[in-house]
Amino acid sequence: VSNDAENGAHAETANLSLALEPNESSADAGDSESSTQKDILPVIGGRVTVPFRNKRHTGIVMALSEEAEVDAAKIKPIDTVLDAAPIFSEPEMALLQWASHYYHEPIGNVMQTALPKRIRQGESLTVEGVPAWRLTETGQTAESQIASNATQQEALFKALSAQTDAVTAEQLNSVLSGWRLPMKRFIEKGWVEEIEKSCLHALPSREKLARPGHILNTEQQAAVDQVLAQDGFSAHLLEGVTGSGKTEVYLGLIEAIIAQGKQVLVLVPEIGLTPQTVKRFEAYLQAPVAVMHSGLNDKERHCAWSLVKTHQVSVLLGTRSAIFTPFDNLGLCIMDEEHDLSFKQQDGFRYSARDCLVRRAQLEKVPVVLGSATPSLETLYNAESGRYHWLKLTRRAGTASLPTVGLLDVRGVPQEEGVSETLKAQMHAHLQGGGQVLLFLNRRGYAPVLMCHDCGWQAACPSCDANMTYHHQVGELRCHHCGHQEKAPSLCPNCGSGEFVKVGQGTERLEQAVAAWFPGYRVLRVDRDTTRNKGQMMALTEQASQGEADILIGTQMLAKGHHFPKVTLVGLLDIDQGLFSCDFRAAERMAQLVVQVSGRAGRAEQAGEVLIQTHHPEHPLLKVLVEQGYGAFAEQALQGRRLAELPPFQYQILLRAESVDPQSGWTFLNDVKNRLNFAKMQLLRSHFSVAESADEAPELEVFGPVSAPMLRRQGRFRYQLLLQSAQRGWLHTWLAQVESELYTSPQAKKVRWSLDVDPQEM
Ligand code: ADP
Numbered sequence: 001v002s003n004d005a006e007n008g009a010h011a012e013t014a015n016l017s018l019a020l021e022p023n024e025s026s027a028d029a030g031d032s033e034s035s036t037q038k039d040i041l042p043v044i045g046g047r048v049t050v051p052f053r054n055k056r057h058t059g060i061v062m063a064l065s066e067e068a069e070v071d072a073a074k075i076k077p078i079d080t081v082l083d084a085a086p087i088f089s090e091p092e093m094a095l096l097q098w099a100s101h102y103y104h105e106p107i108g109n110v111m112q113t114a115l116p117k118r119i120r121q122g123e124s125l126t127v128e129g130v131p132a133w134r135l136t137e138t139g140q141t142a143e144s145q146i147a148s149n150a151t152q153q154e155a156l157f158k159a160l161s162a163q164t165d166a167v168t169a170e171q172l173n174s175v176l177s178g179w180r181l182p183m184k185r186f187i188e189k190g191w192v193e194e195i196e197k198s199c200l201h202a203l204p205s206r207e208k209l210a211r212p213g214h215i216l217n218t219e220q221q222a223a224v225d226q227v228l229a230q231d232g233f234s235a236h237l238l239e240g241v242t243g244s245g246k247t248e249v250y251l252g253l254i255e256a257i258i259a260q261g262k263q264v265l266v267l268v269p270e271i272g273l274t275p276q277t278v279k280r281f282e283a284y285l286q287a288p289v290a291v292m293h294s295g296l297n298d299k300e301r302h303c304a305w306s307l308v309k310t311h312q313v314s315v316l317l318g319t320r321s322a323i324f325t326p327f328d329n330l331g332l333c334i335m336d337e338e339h340d341l342s343f344k345q346q347d348g349f350r351y352s353a354r355d356c357l358v359r360r361a362q363l364e365k366v367p368v369v370l371g372s373a374t375p376s377l378e379t380l381y382n383a384e385s386g387r388y389h390w391l392k393l394t395r396r397a398g399t400a401s402l403p404t405v406g407l408l409d410v411r412g413v414p415q416e417e418g419v420s421e422t423l424k425a426q427m428h429a430h431l432q433g434g435g436q437v438l439l440f441l442n443r444r445g446y447a448p449v450l451m452c453h454d455c456g457w458q459a460a461c462p463s464c465d466a467n468m469t470y471h472h473q474v475g476e477l478r479c480h481h482c483g484h485q486e487k488a489p490s491l492c493p494n495c496g497s498g499e500f501v502k503v504g505q506g507t508e509r510l511e512q513a514v515a516a517w518f519p520g521y522r523v524l525r526v527d528r529d530t531t532r533n534k535g536q537m538m539a540l541t542e543q544a545s546q547g548e549a550d551i552l553i554g555t556q557m558l559a560k561g562h563h564f565p566k567v568t569l570v571g572l573l574d575i576d577q578g579l580f581s582c583d584f585r586a587a588e589r590m591a592q593l594v595v596q597v598s599g600r601a602g603r604a605e606q607a608g609e610v611l612i613q614t615h616h617p618e619h620p621l622l623k624v625l626v627e628q629g630y631g632a633f634a635e636q637a638l639q640g641r642r643l644a645e646l647p648p649f650q651y652q653i654l655l656r657a658e659s660v661d662p663q664s665g666w667t668f669l670n671d672v673k674n675r676l677n678f679a680k681m682q683l684l685r686s687h688f689s690v691a692e693s694a695d696e697a698p699e700l701e702v703f704g705p706v707s708a709p710m711l712r713r714q715g716r717f718r719y720q721l722l723l724q725s726a727q728r729g730w731l732h733t734w735l736a737q738v739e740s741e742l743y744t745s746p747q748a749k750k751v752r753w754s755l756d757v758d759p760q761e762m
């Protein structure tokens with residue numbers, strides 16, 4: 001939950017039991033529907049339109065009652081009932097209610113997340129189709145008329161003629177960027193016609209794909225059998241080393257569940273949802289799969305949503321926000337790369353899709369499988385304590401073997417642009433052997449600091465306590481925290497000198513250096529700057545996996561799930577900061593990244609090698625990771641957490657507050673802290689005052705307020721207050737005692753605050 005003091009909208013949404021969406025167009029959209037007759041009775045979980053202030057809104061009926069607490073004359077009647085049947089089933093409604101309660105988020109905001117925009121605006125649950133384009137008869141012979149320098153037209157023509165069927169925007173986006181303008185030209189010339197494609201036929205599955213002839217190996221089959229042997233709800237951790245064939249296990253399970261006439265929800269990290277993945281699912285299952293991710297437009301999202309809800313497809317492959325999609329008959333939940341941070345929403349309604357998924361499976365009484373090569377410590381702890389079944393895949397599937405991993409001690413070793421001589425020599429050897437090389441550097445841009453050579457001035461962001469990153473190609477300084485950007489100065493604003501030093505390495509700089517060292521080899525950079533446009537990421541990874549590049553340079557975008565069969569050497573350049581961060585989760589994330597990036601090596605016949613450059617080869621966590629693997633690392637890290645009384649042994653809720661002036665946020669949190677301390681006293685007194693129960697009183701702690709790791713960001717001063725307890729129930733009860741005051745206190749009006757339950761980042 002969060003407030004927004006600026007427009008005062010908060011208290012309003014919090015008190016409504018209807019989830020509302022302003023909707024002027026609902027009259028038109030609704031009246032064409034047969035289901036909008038006034039004689040339909042409202043149902044819980046169905047939509048209605050209601051007058052609110054001077055507008056009509058679409059709402060979801062949350063409860064029905066014969067009596068009202070307010071004067072009956074003040075209650076306005078419902079305008080129209082849009083749905084004769086509930087949109088959400090009982091367990092789905094229970095999930096949404098639970099999420100609202102657990103994350104202290106108004107139900108209206110939860111509903112807003114759960115429903116596609118078009119549904120919120122009152123449109124029909126089912127969709128006609130999406131636009132698609134195909135060559136006309138004239139168009140089919142028009143290629144020779146395209147000017148030789150019109151490369152975009154040429155590319156579009158190729159894409160259109162490669163398909164026997166009309167192509168949708170989503171399909172084009174995955175192969176081309178900037179196709180809309182040439183498309184317009186083609187339509188004007190009469191070469192292309194636009195048609196409407198039904199949602200089902202607009203799904204990515206274009207060609208009939210051959211089913212791969214894999215037979216599950218013993219470990220994979222055992223995992224499938226174990227999950228299927230359970231009745232009702234069961235939770236499973238599928239811990240499989242990179243390349244062990246976790247996806248094959250998911251597919252085996254999905255096949256079995258579909259055969260029972262049920263559906264499956266599969267969640268993957270945003271970055272893992274590539275056309276490759278979709279194709280692999282469709283080829284194995286020999287059936288279309290619905291896809292849901294942030295790149296869809298409103299219509300495509302509506303399409304996918306309604307295909308799932310009406311059971312026209314059996315599988316939904318989606319990212320975080322797909323978690324609340326209603327199903328007709330859900331039979332299994334799967335989350336791949338469950339440790340991935342993208343499953344946690346970091347603003348607005350800050351839910352964890354992983355925890356919601358496990359909860360959903362519980363409410364639906366179906367199995368849930370969480371898969372990862374590097375499980376989060378939370379999930380590992382659940383597996384260790386027996387709450388989750390623990391399934392393991394210990395070997396790579398097929399003929400591939402795990403890469404050898406070595407630490408490269410770079411202390412005192414000559415380096416060029418952050419690359420040691422040893423690593424460079426290894427790169428050479430692998431390239432000459434015909435292998436691909438992947439260099440990992442988790443910092444985009446050219447250099448993280450631009451400094452004046454004469455006076456030491458550094459380019460800092462005007463609105464954050466941070467330096468701006470220098471981007472060479474565009475000649476700009478960019479703040480990676482707030483998005484501020486400006487032209488790089490040609491003269492120092494402090495002393496007028498024209499000499500600057502670019503301090504530190506970014507991927508852009510590395511790309512430049514590597515291209516100079518290895519002339520004749522193709523270098524491909526994958527980071528947020530090279531994948532800004534829709535489809536670029538997919539195009540680049542496709543290129544990389546097809547072997548159309550020799551050296552790949554990337555940030556963590558390259559680390560996840562991709563299958564690059566030709567990569568034989570992976571070099572990690574700068575992971576040391578993960579060892580010394582103030583965030584207690586930094587080491588866990590560093591280890592996950594190292595293992596995941598390393599996992600890109602040697603995924604086919606050729607063996608892989610991983611080299612990690614470090615200035616701290618003796619660091620105990622790093623040593624354990626490299627010598628004994630992630631399992632041993634996690635074991636040690638968990639012990640550390642237990643001793644330090646940190647999650648997963650404790651539960652946390654973070655209250656953040658920020659203000660334009662440096663005082664208000666701090667004062668607000670101090671005030672809340674006082675209220676919390678008072679509430680704790682009352683709570684303990686009323687429940688644990690008798691002598692026999694005094695020992696059972698929960699420990700409820702509040703830490704802070706402290707300033708956020710970066711105090712000033714986007715022009716605001718940020719502070720935080722941490723609530724912690726080993727007893728989750730009591731922690732939430734405690735917070736609930738002061739929650740209403742967060743909305744009403746005079747201090748709250750001056751700040752932006754937000755609550756983060758089980759925060760992943762401090
Ligand atoms: P993970 O997701 O665990 O990293 P994948 O599911 O991507 O691994 O599988 C890695 C590779 O091994 C893929 O190319 C896959 O086709 C192949 N593979 C998986 N299982 C088998 C099997 N039983 N027999 C042959 N090849 C397999």
Ligand code: ZN
Pocket residue numbers: 452453454455456457492493494495496497
């Ligand atoms: Zn200067």
Ligand code: ZN
Pocket residue numbers: 461462463464466479480481482483484714
């Ligand atoms: Zn900034």
